[in-house]
Amino acid sequence: MKIFAAARGFYGRRKNCWATAVRAVHKAWQYAYVGRRLKKREFRTTWIQQINAGAREHGLTYASLMKWLPVLGVNLNRKSLAALAATEPFAFRAIAEMVRARVLPGAATGAAVAAKASGKRATQAPLPQLR
Numbered sequence: 001m002k003i004f005a006a007a008r009g010f011y012g013r014r015k016n017c018w019a020t021a022v023r024a025v026h027k028a029w030q031y032a033y034v035g036r037r038l039k040k041r042e043f044r045t046t047w048i049q050q051i052n053a054g055a056r057e058h059g060l061t062y063a064s065l066m067k068w069l070p071v072l073g074v075n076l077n078r079k080s081l082a083a084l085a086a087t088e089p090f091a092f093r094a095i096a097e098m099v100r101a102r103v104l105p106g107a108a109t110g111a112a113v114a115a116k117a118s119g120k121r122a123t124q125a126p127l128p129q130l131r
Helices: 002-006 018-057 062-071 078-087 089-103 110-118
Strands: none
Touching: 002 018, 018 062, 018 078, 018 089, 062 089, 078 089
């Protein structure tokens, strides 16, 4: 009675009439099969949107970012890049600045733009010493 077990929760005759339950369960399995593939497509679309939003914050486009990442030796997939863009803005900014330096060699980096706005020279902050 695998069909009736799968039809639990269905409304009306679909849950207790054999012929109707068979048709309803088979249709539900078709929707589930398609949905598993659509889920992957929707996740990829969401990741691309998140990466594009992060790239645009740093003066890049999604296409230029994704084109130059393998050239620069950054082998991160879209899921990882989207997570960086959403949760680790400083790490994503470092990646974006690497790409910007390659795509736009004469363009100023974020530190140089901030320093120019404040009227000071851009200097690199020293790295913290780890013990």
